[in-house]
Amino acid sequence: MTIEIRLQQLIDALNVSVLEFARQLGEHRGEKVYHILHGRLKPRYDTLEKILTAYPQINADWLLRGEGLMFKQLSSPSAAITTEERLRNMEFLLFQLNERMALLQQTNDQLLAELAALKANR
Incomplete structure (x- = not known):
């Protein structure tokens, strides 16, 4: 996933x-x-530093590399993320899992086709 897509998802998740x-x-x-959102500039x-400063709840690993959750899981009750942010995290994780499942299914289908072709050539 590109930085442009992550930024758009972030703006959508922040509802701004x-x-x-x-x-x-x-x-x-x-x-x-x-x-940046239209790919004409790279951030x-x-x-990126301003984004992380303005929105400290954002997970830097997610923003920079697309790894982990969009929002940090904060341990102190006073800094806990809201239920809405947790829901967005879960929706994002489900989206990622669906993408991975589709890719695995595609790979599985290709392997089955190759196996069937090998068996047919015997």
């Missing part, structure tokens, strides 16, 4: 507009974020 998201990063207009380090 692209302009509001950009403003949280200190941008007066949303052009830079729009360009620079300072932009």
Whole structure:
């Protein structure tokens, strides 16, 4: 999954507009974020740092590499993520699992076809 897709998913999960998201990063207009979302720009380090500073609940591993949950699992009750954020995490994990299952099914189908072809050639 590309950084553009992850940023769009993040904006959707935060339930903010692209302009509001950009403003949280200190941008007066949303052009830079729009360009990133449409693949015309790659986010620079300072932009990623601003995202993680503005939204400390975001998991940096997820943002940078697409690994883990979108939001951190915080241990202290005062910093606990909301039920809505947990639900979004679960929805995202289910989406990832569905993608992986589809890929595994496709690989399995290809292997079965290759096995059938090998048996037919005997």
